[in-house]
Amino acid sequence: MSARARFGYRFALLGGVAFGYDLALVGGLLPTLATTLALDGVEKGFVVSAAKGGAVIGAFVGAAAMRCFGRVRSAAVLSACTLPFGSLMCALSADASQVGLAFGRAVVGVGVGALAVIVPAYCGEIADDLNRGHVVACYELSVCMGMILANVSTWFEPSETYKLVLGSPLVIGFWCFVGFMTCPESPRWCVRAGDSERAKESLRALEEPGSNIETLVSTIENEEQRATSSSERNVSFWQALVDTTHGGWREAMNGEERRAVNLILCLAWFNQMSASTSIINYSSRILNEISTTTTTTTTTSGIAMENIYSGLIVAFKTLGVLISIHLVDSFGRRPLLLYGNAFSAFGLSIAGLGFGMTSLPLTLVGLCTFIFAFSCSSASVFWVLVSEFFSMRVKSAAAALVTATLFFAGFISDLIFAPMLNAFHAGTFAFNALWCVAATIFVYFYIPETRRKTFRDIQRVLRNGDVDDEDFAPVYQSVNGSRGIEFANIRTHTITDEDSTPAQSHRVQNAIINE
Incomplete structure (x- = not known):
């Protein structure tokens, strides 16, 4: 394993476990907390969604910190401060x-939101082009590991141990600090910060012995020559926070990378409004409602089985992410999103049917199908695209905006899921399935393929609409036998001939967001 892969996996493992553990922890404890604090449906949603509310703030804090202090130091300090304090609260x-x-959950969420911005950025910057998707997708696998750990921690007498379990993120925060500090800083950030010597030091740790470090630094400097005069050097944290908060919106509305920002913003909404994390957090509640309806009693063995079933859902999530890691660099980002969202809608439809029929097996099959399909696609691919779509010039601000949007959508989803389940029952699953259908249509028309493309090529496609025959799955037609092919943009049906000049053959007028 190369040094780049080793450090990328380490960063992804630590950040992902912290993410998954802290967000999923409350799900298994929800029945105990609801009894102890006498929570109704709205109050349950408030407690569950508080972490994502804090993560909205954390996304901007993390982006500002990684701009000023670097990826490694920011991840280490923020995880060491927020996770212990919030868990003790x-x-x-x-x-x-x-x-x-809820306040303690929100503080933990600040750390989770910060890591959600920093970790994919770091992994995307240090991984090579051929394995970048694999490394970043491992972040989502680590999220699953954290969720499994959280699920298991709530199996053992939660009514007696729930305080200890709620305080356990303190340990996660400590190991995150230790692990992050052993990783080299991103050479790209060092170059942007004007610290060429530190960039060389990082490259020595990341590259094979004998590599020409001077040439590599020069290459990075050339790739970042589009950076504006206001570099990342000597910028205060508060100024960076203001720039990050406003910069993402400016880029989304008027910047030259607005196309990339708007595409990812839409994907973030689709990602969370499908109830991907709400299903994990409320799985015990869903299965418990079916069990009590069919048996009219609640037993210790019944609660244990519900916990096992919830663990089974998380296991299917893990299996889906493993498959995604294998396919993301070979099968591609776009096909995974298309098929994954379509099958996610199918799984939610089955779950809704089972819930309406009060059939525990059918509901469980539907939930597992949904989680598996979602994890094969959007769960991992979203973070891969976040790491690929933005140049270093706007990465901090844009990544903060889209990650904050992701968590805000998740906050809304978690907040309304329990009340909707009370009011609409099986209709809740139909509502979420419609979001998956909408996501499938959106991906088909607007999301290009980025597999095995350099950052420069990806950003050229997104800025200028320069596409090749893989970017938007064009319609192929033979042209006079050996002359080649024509391709049609699937949105505008503009036909161009590959025998034309490169500028003519690859320039397609794409009607994408805000264009």
């Missing part, structure tokens, strides 16, 4: 105040 408030519990 949760543990101390668990039997006293739902507001205190």
Whole structure:
């Protein structure tokens, strides 16, 4: 394994486990917390969604920090500060105040949101072009590992151990700090910060012995020559926070990378409004409602089986991510998104049918199908695209905006899921399935393939609409036998001949967002 892959996997493992563990922890404890604090449906949604509310803020904080202090130092310090403090707040408030519990969850969410921006950025910058998708997708696998760990931690007498479990992210924060600090800084950030010597030091740790470090630094400098005069050097954190908060919106509305920003913003909404994390957080509640409807009693063995079924859903999520990691660099980002969203809608439809019929097996099959399909596609591919779509010039601001949007959509989804389940029952799953259908249509028309393309090629496609025959799955037609092929853009049906000049054959007028 190369040094680039080793450090990328380490960063992804630590950040992903912290992400998955902290977000999923409350799901298994929700029945105990609901009894202890007498929570109704809306209050359950408030407690569950608080972490994602904090993550919205954390996304901007993380982006500003990684701009000023670098990827490694920011990840280490933020995880070491937010996770322990927030987890202690949760543990101390668990039997006293739902507001205190929600506030502690929000503080933990700040750390989660920061890591969600920093980790994909770091992994995308240090991984080589051929394996970049594989490394970044491993981040989502680590999220699954964190969710499994959280699920298992709630199996053992949660009514007795829930305070200890709520305080356990303190340990995660400590190991994140230690692990992150052993990784070299991103050479690209060092170059952008004007620290060529540190960039060389990082490259020595990342490259094979005998590599021409001077040439590599020069290459990075040439690739980043589009950077504006206001470099990342000597910028205060508060100024960076203001720039990050406003910069993403400016880029989304008027910047030359607005196309990339708007595409990812839409994917973020589709990602979370499908109830991808809400299903994980509320799986015990869903299965418990079916069990109590069919048996009219709740037993210890029944609760244990519900926990096992919830663990089975997380296991299918892990299996889906493993398959995604294998396919993301060979099968491609775009096909995974297309097929994955379509099968996600199918799985939610089955789950809704089973829930309406109060059939536990059918509901469980539907939920597992949905989670598996979603994890094969959007769960991993979204973070891969976030790491690929933006240049270094706007990466901090744009990644912060789209990650904050992802968590805000997740906050809304978690907040409304329980009340919707009470009010609409099986219709809740139909509502989420429609988001998956909409995502499939959106990907078909607007998302290009980025597999095995350099950052420069990806950004050229997104800025200028320069596409090749793989970018938008064009319609192929033979042209006079050996003359080659024509291809049609699937949105505008503009036909161009590959025998024309490169500028003519690859320039397609794409009607994408805000164009």
